[in-house]
């Protein structure tokens with residue numbers, strides 16, 4: 001639910017970025033932005049309330065104190081992150097285009113990498129906590145579909161940046177920075193994780209014991225990938241700030257915006273990692289699922 005809200009808000013804020021703020025429309029856009037933000041906050045709170053009600057009905061004895069507040073807070077941070085990113089790329093970096101203007105095509109790179117590898121990926125990690133009372137198979141499929149969606153966004157984001165290097169009148173060398181090495185390693189590890197997870201957890205016929213042994217490795221690598229993606233984004237943002245602002249980085253407001261975005265990203269990833277790692281909030285399988293597992 002939170003993810004749908006985020007993606008909608010991403011589209012809205014991207015659209016407002018595309019229409020290049022003129023002075024007369026600036027106030028209107030800001031008001032619209034506030035209205036959208038307030039509506040989204042209300043929707044998120046109501047949705048989380050409904051989800052919590054379903055927890056209370058279940059037989060799950062987990063101690064969920066503070067869980068809803070943490071999930072709502074994480075969704076708000078994700079929302080702030082996508083709004084700041086869209087505003088930066090739309091307002092300061094000129095908006096978006098595909099192959100007609102390589103400078104604007106570059107902007108799809110940070111947008112899609114953050115949407116795919118930070119926002120959707122993080123939401124996918126939280127599915128087992130947020131939808132804790134649903135059937136395990138449904139959560140597993142949702143988790144897998146979201147991870148494939150992350151990968152699709154990431155591949156388009158990577159294509160965007162490779163095009164800006166390769167199609168430039170004087171081609172720019174590829175893969176020369178630490179950011180690009182770390183970024184590509186993250187993409188490769190993520191792809192490997194998706195393939196291995198598909199054959200380990202969704203492919204029929206794998207024994208329950210083997211799945212149980214692979215699970216801690218899968219969850220550890222999943223969290224490590226989120227951390228690597230966050231570091232890739234932070235190094236990418238710093239690089240872009242230095243390339244674009246040069247000596248005016250210390251004084252330009254855009255520099256402060258980029259730095260703030262980095263802090264919000266760290267806070268978002270931090271709270272998501274806390275939610276998925278805090279042991280009292282782990283999903284406890286309901287009795288009927290335990291029965292299925294024993295008979296496998």
Ligand code: HEM
Nearest residue numbers: 110113162165174175177180183184229232233236237240
């Ligand atoms: C998980 C997220 C990210 C990954 C996996 C990633 C990956 C990559 C890769 C593989 C390249 C090399 C392209 C080439 O050599 O042709 C690259 C370039 C670049 N990326 Fe990212 N990126 C990510 C996020 C970001 C973000 C958020 C920004 C912020 C603006 C950014 C800024 C840049 C810049 C400026 C370049 C060109 C310079 C360079 O090659 O380092 N990246 N990225």
